[in-house]
Amino acid sequence: GESVGLHLPTLSVQEGDNSIINCAYSNSASDYFIWYKQESGKGPQFIIDIRSNMDKRQGQRVTVLLNKTVKHLSLQIAATQPGDSAVYFCAENQITYNQGGKLIFGQGTELSVKP
């Protein structure tokens, strides 16, 4: 049958405001999570990661929160800038020992920053 495109959730914020992007993950056994940013015409770019033994991790202007009880991740971007406009993906790592490279990606959220 005809495929239907994913309807990306969108988030529109004013420049200078804080942004919160949410993600639900699927596997309670996942032990590592990554947020990626993808700009048009480019591959996903690493933003920040967190291991399952943590519930919060901070980077430069970004914070990731992990709630394992409800299998939920969030990415907080402080003082959002026009250059932050992109699609943001969360990914969970279901690597088992001696196997690699398999990330399960969420559907993505499109962030639009208004100047």
Next chain:
Amino acid sequence: KAGVTQTPRYLIKTRGQQVTLSCSPISGHRSVSWYQQTPGQGLQFLFEYFSETQRNKGNFPGRFSGRQFSNSRSEMNVSTLELGDSALYLCASSLGQGVSEKLFFGSGTQLSVL
């Protein structure tokens, strides 16, 4: 340090043809993974190679195959192309040493099948 390099950047093929895509990982990275990105299915894992061996494979038909060379460079091949194979094919590299590793992505090869 140079990032992940994928060639070619764009490809146009017709149904039934085959295609080979190339990926050069970050220097020192021994793991190369391939992903397919489409508007309909999002980002989906194809396979992963480490030290010339396929360690992990996603749920794609046998028309999709890959290999890795001794210098860690990787190629993926799609035979008997179908219209639905039109996608952005992304390569990612990592050290391949642990279960919690960042994957670094290239800019991808945009494949259009006519």
